[in-house]
Amino acid sequence: MGVHVFDTMGTMVSLRFAGSTAPASVLDEVEEAFRVFDERFSLYRPDSEISRMARGELPLTRASAELREAYADAFDWSRSTGGTFTPHRPDGVIDLSGTVKAKAMEAAARVLESSGETDWMLVAGGDILTRGDLGGPPWRAGIVDPDDRGALLCAVELVGRHTALATSGTAERGEHIWRTGDPRSPQRYRQVTVLADDIVTADVLATALVAGGPDRCPELIDRFDIEAITVDYAGHLTATPGLQSARGLTPI
């Protein structure tokens, strides 16, 4: 197995192949796919297009087609999740970080697929996208225990159409999910992991479920074709039927 690790979007990306590592030219293209998104959409880069918008220097109407399209797409997600996912910070600034990393992962996947790479796992700051398998056995991902980041809650196999896994919560980058009321009420979700067919859906729904909490959970998991594992502030876990018997878990 070959592993390639690089730094982008303020996080680390690990790309592993079931066989040998892809040629350097392919790896460069994968890194470039992330860089394009980072340069346009990062609020951590003062020179990015979205930072210029945040400072009021660039109106949305004069933004690039790529930015307007990404904003429209994030807005669609906001509508389809009943507003639990939002492309705006509480101060009104457009913040597309909820979808941009996943979009960059999709772009990287297109690079790998067009280069003929069939069996790989892409991990970007805790979000996972896979293709194929580990030369026979399926790719397997662990879900971090929010109470002990050196331990796993459970292990999930990425098989069939479920090739994308994303986790949202408050663990390392702090509270970047906007929610009302007492954010640390025992019933609130501290961490939510979503397994889906594509990484944008997994990422958006993980964020939406943390923001919406248990009240909105049944509606969201009924509406979208996803599996989910939730951890609340009291330490209680729930899982949808497809994950209730994931390794390390047992139904009550």
Added chain:
Amino acid sequence: MRARALALSILSSAAVLTVGWQLGTQGQTPTVPDATATTTTTAPNGGSMSSAAAAPAPTPTAAGSSASATAPASDSASGTFTGTSVQTRFGPVQVQITVANGSITDVTALQLTDKDQRSVSISNRAAPVLRQEVLAAQSANVQGVSGATYTSDGYLSSLQSALDQAGL
């Protein structure tokens, strides 16, 4: 994915229409014709977190007939209501809803098959689970770790970093 989401929204709409019809006619028609043997519940919070499997198909309702229901005679509707079979792109669908004091507490698809002719349930509720064991990344045989986004600095102390260094 979108196809299923669309089907679910159709189902939800069908359920709402069904209950709307039921609530609208219940006062005038205490005995609903063509009633099937549906169970009645008055539990106010019944089954909202249950992991419902597809219920067995009930006696088929004749095409074009009205929805069937059995409900207690009271001011606020409670009971289990079964809608007529509706043809969808996924095949025939029949929805059963449970109502407690006028609010829908559960929606179950009685007949729903996907393209592969398997029965599927529209109820995909998250139910409580327990941790069976504490898993270590190495022994769990995982190649990736999913967690809330780590920073470049945090990566160094992360499980993912350990896996990457070990070439696992």
